[in-house]
Amino acid sequence: MRSNIFDRLSFLSLFLVVVLLPVFCLPFTKIPVETSKGLLLVVGLVACVIFWAIARFSDGEIIFPKSWLLVSGFGVVLSFLLSSVFSANSQVSLFGTMFDVGSFWFIFSGFILMLMSSIIFKTKERAKVVLLGVILSSAIVLVFQTAHLFMPQIFSLGILAGKMDNVLGSWNALGLFAGFSCLMFLLVVEFFPISRMRKILLQIFILLSILLVASVNFPLVWILLGISSLIIFVYKTSIAFQGNKEEGEKKHFPITSFIVVMLSLLFFMSGQFIGNIIPNRLQLSNTEISPSFVATMSVTKGVLSKDPIFGLGPNRFNTAWSMYKPQSINDTQFWDVAFGSGSGLIPTFLATTGILGILAWLVFLVLFLVGGAKSVFSNIKDKANWEMLAFFVLSLYLFIASFFYFTGPVIFLLALAFTGIFIGLVSSATGKEVLVSFLNDHRKSFVSILVLIVVVIFSAAISFRYIERFASVSYFGRAISSSTIPAAEESIGKALGLYSNDLYLRTYSQIHVTKLNSLANSETELSDADKANLQTSLDQALSSAQLATTYDSQNHLNFQLLGSVYQNLGLLGVKDTYSKALSAYQSAAVLNPLNPGIKLAIANVSLALGNTKDAKEYAKASLALKQDYIDALIVLSQIAKKEGNNSEAISYAKTALSFYPNDKNLIDYLNSLNNSSVPSATPVTDKPKQ
Numbered sequence: 001m002r003s004n005i006f007d008r009l010s011f012l013s014l015f016l017v018v019v020l021l022p023v024f025c026l027p028f029t030k031i032p033v034e035t036s037k038g039l040l041l042v043v044g045l046v047a048c049v050i051f052w053a054i055a056r057f058s059d060g061e062i063i064f065p066k067s068w069l070l071v072s073g074f075g076v077v078l079s080f081l082l083s084s085v086f087s088a089n090s091q092v093s094l095f096g097t098m099f100d101v102g103s104f105w106f107i108f109s110g111f112i113l114m115l116m117s118s119i120i121f122k123t124k125e126r127a128k129v130v131l132l133g134v135i136l137s138s139a140i141v142l143v144f145q146t147a148h149l150f151m152p153q154i155f156s157l158g159i160l161a162g163k164m165d166n167v168l169g170s171w172n173a174l175g176l177f178a179g180f181s182c183l184m185f186l187l188v189v190e191f192f193p194i195s196r197m198r199k200i201l202l203q204i205f206i207l208l209s210i211l212l213v214a215s216v217n218f219p220l221v222w223i224l225l226g227i228s229s230l231i232i233f234v235y236k237t238s239i240a241f242q243g244n245k246e247e248g249e250k251k252h253f254p255i256t257s258f259i260v261v262m263l264s265l266l267f268f269m270s271g272q273f274i275g276n277i278i279p280n281r282l283q284l285s286n287t288e289i290s291p292s293f294v295a296t297m298s299v300t301k302g303v304l305s306k307d308p309i310f311g312l313g314p315n316r317f318n319t320a321w322s323m324y325k326p327q328s329i330n331d332t333q334f335w336d337v338a339f340g341s342g343s344g345l346i347p348t349f350l351a352t353t354g355i356l357g358i359l360a361w362l363v364f365l366v367l368f369l370v371g372g373a374k375s376v377f378s379n380i381k382d383k384a385n386w387e388m389l390a391f392f393v394l395s396l397y398l399f400i401a402s403f404f405y406f407t408g409p410v411i412f413l414l415a416l417a418f419t420g421i422f423i424g425l426v427s428s429a430t431g432k433e434v435l436v437s438f439l440n441d442h443r444k445s446f447v448s449i450l451v452l453i454v455v456v457i458f459s460a461a462i463s464f465r466y467i468e469r470f471a472s473v474s475y476f477g478r479a480i481s482s483s484t485i486p487a488a489e490e491s492i493g494k495a496l497g498l499y500s501n502d503l504y505l506r507t508y509s510q511i512h513v514t515k516l517n518s519l520a521n522s523e524t525e526l527s528d529a530d531k532a533n534l535q536t537s538l539d540q541a542l543s544s545a546q547l548a549t550t551y552d553s554q555n556h557l558n559f560q561l562l563g564s565v566y567q568n569l570g571l572l573g574v575k576d577t578y579s580k581a582l583s584a585y586q587s588a589a590v591l592n593p594l595n596p597g598i599k600l601a602i603a604n605v606s607l608a609l610g611n612t613k614d615a616k617e618y619a620k621a622s623l624a625l626k627q628d629y630i631d632a633l634i635v636l637s638q639i640a641k642k643e644g645n646n647s648e649a650i651s652y653a654k655t656a657l658s659f660y661p662n663d664k665n666l667i668d669y670l671n672s673l674n675n676s677s678v679p680s681a682t683p684v685t686d687k688p689k690q
Helices: 002-020 033-059 068-085 090-094 104-120 124-150 171-191 196-216 219-246 255-270 277-281 293-306 317-324 327-331 345-352 354-382 386-404 409-430 442-481 485-498 502-520 528-551 556-571 578-591 596-608 612-625 630-642 646-659 664-674
Strands: 061-065 433-437
Touching: 002 033, 002 104, 002 124, 002 409, 033 061, 033 104, 033 409, 033 442, 061 104, 061 409, 068 090, 068 104, 068 354, 068 409, 090 104, 104 409, 124 171, 124 196, 124 386, 124 409, 171 196, 171 219, 171 255, 171 386, 171 409, 196 219, 196 255, 196 277, 219 255, 219 386, 293 317, 293 345, 293 354, 317 345, 317 578, 345 354, 345 386, 354 386, 354 409, 386 409, 442 485, 442 502, 485 502, 502 528, 502 556, 528 556, 556 578, 556 596, 578 596, 596 612, 596 630, 612 630, 630 646, 630 664, 646 664
Parallel strands: none
Antiparallel strands: 061 433
């Protein structure tokens, strides 16, 4: 009896995790939507594992699916663990700033979700319940997001600002989820025995999901949805109709899947002509940027050349991008963007975990495709187990989406959960399960109960630790949105008290630099209290920047900030800070060798130290990396003027003006050079950010 109660609680906990993933968020908080998904995953999964373990104390049996796919999944987890252990910064690879997608703990939780799904949702009845729950939550997402497009202020929930903000995370992720929902509704309409009214209702939601996909207008969604619906249409017309003919039943043309195929083809082939009609009417602009697949593979090649076995470590794509990004990226407006992910979620994993991670993912995906195709085709002959077909097709859609796009947590976790359900259904149908009975054997009983107790304690400890770190996110959100320095200082201090990481430390340092400049530039004479406050802000800005470099010595942003802090102190007249700024910038340049901005920062510091020769070399190196870098051209112009070479100074200024011919400040600067009256300070231009 007790076992039955705890099994039900375990089922309910896991059911809520899977079903609520698309819709869960924390309204009217400063917590990002994707971060809130992590709270649901951790709390729900921990509750599920604890209840399941307690139930095993009572019945004395543990049943696992006998599946090589499940084993290969934990091979992926092992590769992430080893890569994290051998990473230069294990704490970033293990957890990240906040349960980052790609960190070891996220991957571990995802595959535990897959394991528990295979154990708990292994029967057709429970699988149907989960499918129904996901259908309901998907319908809620579609209705809510459609309403949000037309009334963004009313349906903001205090966390969704613009029309394109959504409960999935990114705009394209919403489009992929709408395509997933359409495919799920289509599978139920075409293969499951449901009433006419329910079929009509699902067809309405299919239309709504297509309209939402059209609003996002992400080409990948049309490709996936079109191919998937085409396969459904072909199967329905070739296999199912043949069976109906033999049984003398009336044929039904699969009109719904045919319409979805035609619409997908229309929107994909029409390009911008039809595809932009709805986005333009709703004033939607898809501006998401990410590295191309070629650029991602270039970074992967660079990582493998230095760390072939274990890679740089999970959750460190930003470091890999800084070190190995293609130089051609400097010719775009994204030259100074520190991308934290590659072209897709799975390619991002492959880029950071070395050969071991690549092989682990390859084995897992191959076993998934081979095992899935074999199991599905062996069951559809008898028109049995449509649930198995549905969960395999849906998880395949989600994995393909995760390969070609950085989907975020929801789509990837749903892929793992659906794969787990598929594994459970296959194992249950074929009788391939591992049964461990331990109550009748004292030795097995002791070991099994000990393991279960360890699992319970470990799960509880992990959840407590996570919740403590999770609480810091709210304070961090308040810090970056505060309108006053004291409020921001108080909030970031509380965030650091709960969880110290380089992002929080950099923010803490920047707040104190702002406070420092505010006090130093005060027009009134500083009191003794203000002077003491000035010294405190100086110390806090410097110490937190230094701690950030200690926390992650491979992140160029930390050293870049430290150099900026020292440079600010030098401008305020603090002695011996320019040389320290130079050292920090040089460390950043080693970690991000193709960044022209860091080279120019070194040039400016060299000028402040009176080293004109080095300043000129670094400015030229900056310009060599980015030929249209206006700031570098101005610095070179000023250096040339300082050396008495007015013609060269004018040449650099003219080159800068050729890129922005209507820039008034550049025009004035060039006129001043022509009049042999060079301003003492670098002109501030109104050019757009490059």
